[in-house]
Amino acid sequence: MELYDLELSGNCYKVRLFLSLIQKDYTLIPVDFLDGEHTRPPLSDMNPFKEIPILSDGDLTLRDSQAILIYLARKYGGEAWLPTEAGAQAQVMEWLMMAENEIARGPNDARLHDKFGFKLDQALAVKKAQRVLALLEARLESRDWLALDRPTIADIACFPYVALGHEGGVPVGDHPNVAAWIDRIKALDNFITMPEL
C-alpha cells in the first residue's frame, strides 16, 4: 500500500494518523507539492482532482481523505472504527461530512490563507471556523467522542484542522470541551503527531 503524502497537509496527516492507530504498514511517498508534482502525470492521472492524499492499494486507487479513511476502516480497521450497522454507521458519516464541508470551509481554509498564502475570503473562513468550534463544543458537552461512545474515524477526520486552528487565526481558545477531546485523541495508543499540532 502506498500513500502519496505531504507532511504539512492535515488531510494527509489524518490518513497517516489512522494508519498508525490501526498499526497498518504502508509506503510513504512524499509529493513535491510546491513544484506541482500532483498536477502532472502520473499523479494527475491517479487523481484528476489534482490533490493529495492519494492511496494506492493493489489495483485500487483512491482520492479524498474521508473516502480513504472509510476504506481503511472497512478493510483493515474493523468494526471498532466504522460500524456496519446502518444507524451507527450513518452517525459516523455525519461527522465525516462535517470534515468534508464545514471544516474544509472553516479552519482548513483559514489556515490555507494564513500559512500558505491562498487567496480566499479569510474573514468568512474565520466565521465558519468559529461556527465549527461552537458546534463541536456543544456536541462534546456531555460526551467524549463525536459519533459513538468510542473513538471512530469521525474523530480522526475532524481532529486535524480543528487542532491546527491557531495556524489560521482560530485557536481552540475558550472551548474546553474541544480542548479535552483533542487531548483524548492525542492520548490514543499509537498516536502520531504532525508539525505545529
Next chain:
Amino acid sequence: MELYDLELSGNCYKVRLFLSLIQKDYTLIPVDFLDGEHTRPPLSDMNPFKEIPILSDGDLTLRDSQAILIYLARKYGGEAWLPTEAGAQAQVMEWLMMAENEIARGPNDARLHDKFGFKLDQALAVKKAQRVLALLEARLESRDWLALDRPTIADIACFPYVALGHEGGVPVGDHPNVAAWIDRIKALDNFITMPEL
C-alpha cells in the same frame, strides 16, 4: 420515517428521489424555511447545524443529505446502491465527498446566490462549478455511472445541483457526457423530478 423537507432544496430532493427509487414509504414534513423554522426548536434541537433535510427513523435522527443517503442505502436500499465490500464502497464514497465539497462550493453556491440571494462570491462559485463539470465530463467519457458499473448513491448525491446548474448561471451546456448521464438518471424506474429540473 419522517423527512423534514424543503421542496426547492436540492439536498432534500436527493433524499426524496432516493426514497422513491427504492420505493420506501415515509412521511414528508414541509419546513417553513423562509420563516426560519429550521433555526428554532424543535428542529434546531434535532439538527444543531440548523439545516435541512433531517431524517427521523424510530429513535434515530440524522442530518446531512449524504449521510442520510448512506443510511437509507445501507438499511433499505441493499447492496445495489451501496456495496459493503471495502474497495467498491470507497469508490462510491469518493463521489459522495464530491457532492459534499466541490458541488456544494460550486453549482450549489452559485444557485444559492442567483436564485435565493445569498451573499457569497458568485464568480468563485461559477469557477468551481465549471471545474465540477469538467471533472464529471472526463469521468463519464467512457462510463455510464460515476462510481461503479451501475447507478449508486454516488450518482444520486451528485445529480441534483449539477442538473440545476442553469439556475446558478452554470448550465450543463457543451458537456455531452454529463447531459447523457443526467438523462440516464431521469430514465431510472420510479424517478421523480423537482421544480426547474
